[in-house]
C-alpha cells in the first residue's frame with residue numbers, strides 16, 4: 001500500500017526513509033522540500049538522486065500524493081470557501097480568509113463533529129470520522145498550489161473539535177511549521193477548542209516539556225459563550241463532561257510565552273441569551289487572573305432553527321460593557337457569511353452534497369484553478 005507523504009512530520013519521514021532506503025535525512029530532506037516547496041513528489045534532477053534514478057522512482061511509487069478533489073469553490077470579497085472530497089467520499093469545507101495584509105486559512109480537523117453544539121452547523125452533522133494529518137495538511141497544499149494563495153496563518157477553527165483528534169492535529173502542526181516546507185510560524189497558528197480540558201492540559205504539558213518542538217507561541221482559543229454551567233451545558237454538551245470550573249483551572253495553568261500573549265476567549269453573542277449585564281460581570285470574574293482577549297462573535301445563522309443574530313447596537317453595548325469592566329476584547333468581523341463560510345456555518349455543503357450552489361470558481365482537480373485574488 002502506498003503511503004500519504006503529507007501525513008509524516010520531517011522526523012517521521014526521516015525514520016521511514018531510513019527503514020526503507022537505508023539513509024534517512026539524506027533522502028528525506030530533498031523529498032520533503034520538493035513536496036512542500038514545489039508540490040511534487042518527483043525527485044529526478046535532484047543531486048542526491050543523479051546516480052540513483054531507480055530509487056527516485058521507488059520513492060515516488062511508495063509515497064503517493066493524494067490531494068482531495070475540489071467539488072465546489074464559492075467566493076465573496078473577503079473569503080473563498082472550498083468543498084473538498086477525500087477518496088473515501090468524506091467531504092469537508094475549508095475557508096481562505098483575506099485579512100488586510102495577509103491570508104489566513106481556516107482548516108477542518110474532522111468530518112463533522114461529535115460535540116453537538118446547538119448553534120453550530122457542523123455540530124448538526126454529527127461525527128463521521130477524524131481527518132488524518134495528511135488530510136489536514138492537504139487543505140493548505142491545495143490552497144497554495146491550486147489557488148496560488150500563500151497563507152501565513154492557520155486557524156484550526158473549521159469543522160470539528162481539534163482536540164478530539166489530538167495526535168493528527170499535532171503532526172499537521174509539525175508539518176505546516178517546518179522551515180524546510182510550508183514554514184508557517186507557530187505564532188501564526190491558533191487552535192480553537194470548545195473546552196476539551198484534557199486536550200488543553202496535554203498541549204500545555206507539551207509546550208512546557210518540549211521547548212525544542214517550537215510550539216511555544218501557538219495561540220489557544222477557547223469557545224466559552226457562557227459562564228453559567230446550566231446555560232452552557234444547554235448549548236454545549238461538552239460542558240457536561242468538563243464544566244466551567246475544570247476549564248478555568250486548565251486555562252489558569254496554560255503556559256503563555258510572553259507578557260503580551262493571551263488566550264482568546266470566543267464568545268458567540270446570542271441576543272437575549274448571553275448578552276445581559278450579569279453575563280458581562282460573570283465573564284469578567286471568570287477570566288480574572290487569565291491573560292485573555294474576548295473575541296465577541298455575533299451569532300451566525302445556520303441552516304435551520306439556529307439562534308437570532310444580534311444587532312450592531314447589541315454587540316456594541318456588550319463590547320463597551322466589557323471594556324468598562326477592564327476586559328481586553330474585540331469584535332470579530334463577520335467574514336464569509338454570504339457564502340456560509342463564517343464561524344459555525346461549515347457543514348451545509350459537506351453534509352448534503354453540493355446541490356443548489358453556484359460555482360463561480362472552478363471544480364475538479366487536475367488543473368490549477370486560475371482565480372485572481
Ligand SMILES: C[S@@+](CC[C@H](N)C(=O)[O-])C[C@H]1O[C@@H](n2cnc3c(N)ncnc32)[C@H](O)[C@@H]1O
Pocket residue numbers: 119120121122156157158159160161162192193194221222223266268297298299300301302306343344345
Ligand atoms: C466551528 S468551531 C470549530 C473549533 C472548535 N470545535 C470550537 O468549538 O472552538 C469555531 C468557532 O465557531 C463558533 N461558532 C459555532 N457556531 C457558530 C455560530 N452559529 N455563530 C457564531 N459562531 C459560531 C464556535 O463556538 C467556535 O468558537
Ligand code: SF4
Pocket residue numbers: 113114115116117120121122123124158159160161194223344
Ligand atoms: S462549535 Fe466546535 S465543538 Fe461545537 S459542534 Fe461546532 S465544531 Fe463541534
